Amino acid sequence: MDKSRIVIIEDDEITSLNLNMSLQKQGYSVVGICNNALQAGHKISASNPDLVIIDISLDKSNDGIELAKNIKEKYNLPFIYLTSYSDDDIISQAKQTEPYGYILKPFEPNALHATIQMALFKFSQENKRKNDSNSQKVDNLNLEKLLYAKRDSDKAIVSFAQEYHLDINLCETYYKGVKIKLTKKENAFLRLLIAQLGNIVSFGQAMNYVWEESGATENSVRTLVWRLRNKLPTDIIKSSSGMGYFIEQ
Numbered sequence: 459m460d461k462s463r464i465v466i467i468e469d470d471e472i473t474s475l476n477l478n479m480s481l482q483k484q485g486y487s488v489v490g491i492c493n494n495a496l497q498a499g500h501k502i503s504a505s506n507p508d509l510v511i512i513d514i515s516l517d518k519s520n521d522g523i524e525l526a527k528n529i530k531e532k533y534n535l536p537f538i539y540l541t542s543y544s545d546d547d548i549i550s551q552a553k554q555t556e557p558y559g560y561i562l563k564p565f566e567p568n569a570l571h572a573t574i575q576m577a578l579f580k581f582s583q584e585n586k587r588k589n590d591s592n593s594q595k596v597d598n599l600n601l602e603k604l605l606y607a608k609r610d611s612d613k614a615i616v617s618f619a620q621e622y623h624l625d626i627n628l629c630e631t632y633y634k635g636v637k638i639k640l641t642k643k644e645n646a647f648l649r650l651l652i653a654q655l656g657n658i659v660s661f662g663q664a665m666n667y668v669w670e671e672s673g674a675t676e677n678s679v680r681t682l683v684w685r686l687r688n689k690l691p692t693d694i695i696k697s698s699s700g701m702g703y704f705i706e707q
Contacts, residue, residue: 461487462578465507467525468540469493469516473563477511477540480567486574495525502533509577510537511561514552523548526555530700536581538573540565556699584658584698601667602626604653616652618705619694624652633691643668644686647679651695656707658698679703 464486468474471493478488490501495516502510510529514522526537539552542563552560558577561570605626608616614626621634631638631648640648646668650659665674668682683703687695694705 461485462509462574463487463489463505463507464574465490465492465498465501465505465510467492467495467498467510467516467522468513470513473513473540477565477570480565480570484567484571495521495528498525499528502529502535507535509558509574509581510535511540512537514539514541514548523551523555526552526557530555534700536577536699538577556697558699581699584701601649601653605649608652608655618652618655618707619692622694624649638689638691640686640689643682644689647682647686651703651705655705658702658704660702664702 464481466474466477466481466488468477468491474491474493478491481488489505489507490498492498492501493516498510498512512522512526512529516522516525522539526539529535529537536558538559538561539557540561540563541548541552558580559573561573605616605624606614608618609626610617610623616624616626618624622631624631629645629649631640631645647659647664650664650667661676661679664679664682665676668674669678679702683695687693695703696706697703
C-alpha cells in the first residue's frame with residue numbers, strides 16, 4: 459500500500475520534529491516541513507501531498523488560517539489544523555475554512571493518526587460524490603425525472619432523511635406531517651438536494667438551477683443554505699468542503 463504523503467507547516471521546531479517522527483512511525487511519508495506560508499506554497503506545489511497539517515498560529519498570528527484559505531482555493535487538498543488555542547473567536551475563524559479536523563497541542567500520536575485517517579476518508583468520499591454529481595446535469599425536466607424515480611411506491615411523495623417528505627406535485631416539504639414554510643429559492647435548492655440524495659450538489663449546479671437571474675456567487679449559495687438550515691427542524695444538509703452540499707441517502 460502506498461504511504462500517504464503529508465506536508466507539515468509548523469514554525470515551532472520541536473513540534474515539527476515530533477510530528478515528523480510520529481508520522482513516520484505510523485507509516486506516513488512526510489514530504490515537506492515548512493515554517494511559513496510562502497515556503498509552504500512552494501512545497502505543496504512541488505510535492506503534491508495527500509494532506510497538509512497547518513499550525514493556526516504561524517508567526518505568532520493567524521497566518522495559518524489565511525494559508526488554509528489559499529490551499530482551499532488553489533489546491534484540491536484536505537488540511538488539518540494544529541492548535542494550542544481554544545479561543546472561540548479563533549476557532550470560529552478557522553471553521554469558516556472548513557478544515558478536515560483539529561489536533562490540539564501537545565498532540566497524542568494515536569489521536570493524530572485517527573484524525574488523519576478520518577480526514578483522508580472524508581476527502582475520498584467527497585471526491586466520489588463530486589464525480590457522481592458532475593455526471594448528472596440537472597435541468598427542470600431531468601430533476602423531475604430524478605424525483606419521480608425516488609417516489610414512495612406510486613405516490614407523488616419522496617421520503618428523505620428522518621421523518622421528512624417532499625410532495626412532488628405541491629412542491630412542498632413536510633417534517634412529521636407539518637409543512638415547512640420556504641421561499642422559492644429555498645424550495646428549489648431543497649428539491650435539487652432531494653433529487654440527488656447522497657450526491658453533492660455543486661455550487662455551479664445550485665447557481666444554475668436556483669437563480670434565474672445572473673450574478674449569483676458561491677456566497678449566494680452559502681447564504682441560502684444558512685437560511686435553509688435555520689428553517690429545517692434538524693441538521694440534514696451536509697457540507698462538502700469547497701464543493702457543495704448534500705443530504706445523505
